């Protein structure tokens with residue numbers, strides 16, 4: 001059987017850095033509060049003229065360059081995002097055109113929050129065939145554009161970014177050895193953006209109350225679920241692959257918050273040097289977080305040929321997903 005996995009990886013983060021101190025101009029907060037509760041020191045903010053498509057395009061082109069492919073060689077395109085270019089059609093339609101790809105099937109995987117990219121990789125892996133060899137997957141969020149800059153409970157947590165991977169088959173790919181994913185819809189209310197759907201359509205009154213940007217987040221419950229689910233799905237994927245955690249060189253979790261990452265490490269009994277962390281630099285970038293971290297880990301020389309790398313994520317839904325990759 002042919003190996004299926006990554007042929008190329010790419011990432012893009014906007015230039016503008018926003019520090020914790022800057023947030024205190026908008027809400028009653030402090031560097032001390034944000035640092036002790038989340039480990040975040042700064043995040044990136046997209047320029048006013050940039051939209052989701054611009055971020056997605058940059059990450060996609062970086063992954064294609066890394067894979068040594070032209071846009072015409074992509075056979076399918078998936079965009080994981082909760083902050084789309086417009087409400088409809090999906091961001092993938094815009095990206096297909098912007099990249100100059102052929103008229104290939106292109107679609108978004110939306111609404112899975114921070115788990116979106118790994119879910120999309122799992123789908124892409126199952127879709128690679130002789131007919132559809134190269135599938136481009138993008139995780140992109142421009143969260144700071146759509147969130148409520150007056151809600152200190154949520155606004156300080158997020159940042160903007162995009163990451164991408166080309167999934168393909170052949171001897172040269174970094175093989176996906178196993179994947180696992182799951183959903184618990186009974187908990188959807190603990191992390192949810194209600195307004196804008198049919199349950200609570202946009203109205204002038206709701207917008208005037210700022211409800212259109214109200215991200216409902218029960219922080220402590222989300223925290224516990226994030227730790228539990230990322231640790232659990234990591235164990236599942238290792239069991240599926242028949243691999244011991246000792247044999248894994250690096251674990252790259254969704255960068256939600258430093259305390260969550262450390263708790264996942266503890267739950268797995270993982271030595272801290274095997275846990276990749278960049279949340280202090282970028283905050284929570286949703287579905288972009290894992291591919292951005294993966295690219296950074298590779299750039300920093302923390303992934304070598306032959307290494308086993310475990311990716312794990314959790315997001316609204318609740319959804320969770322994990323992949324084990326051999327580089």
Ligand SMILES: CC(C)(COP(=O)(O)OP(=O)(O)OC[C@H]1O[C@@H](n2cnc3c(N)ncnc32)[C@H](O)[C@@H]1OP(=O)(O)O)[C@@H](O)C(=O)NCCC(=O)NCCS
Nearest residue numbers: 028029030033037114152153156219220222223256257315
């Ligand atoms: C949000 C989170 C950092 C809060 O940490 P916590 O330890 O639960 O917070 P605490 O209970 O100690 O503090 C809450 C208090 O801080 C206040 N607070 C919230 N945000 C604040 C901020 N940015 N600055 C200062 N104070 C803040 C709250 O108003 C509350 O005040 P009160 O007690 O007077 O009501 C934490 O729950 C968390 O990380 N949850 C997961 C969030 C996440 O990762 N979401 C995405 C998942 S993909």
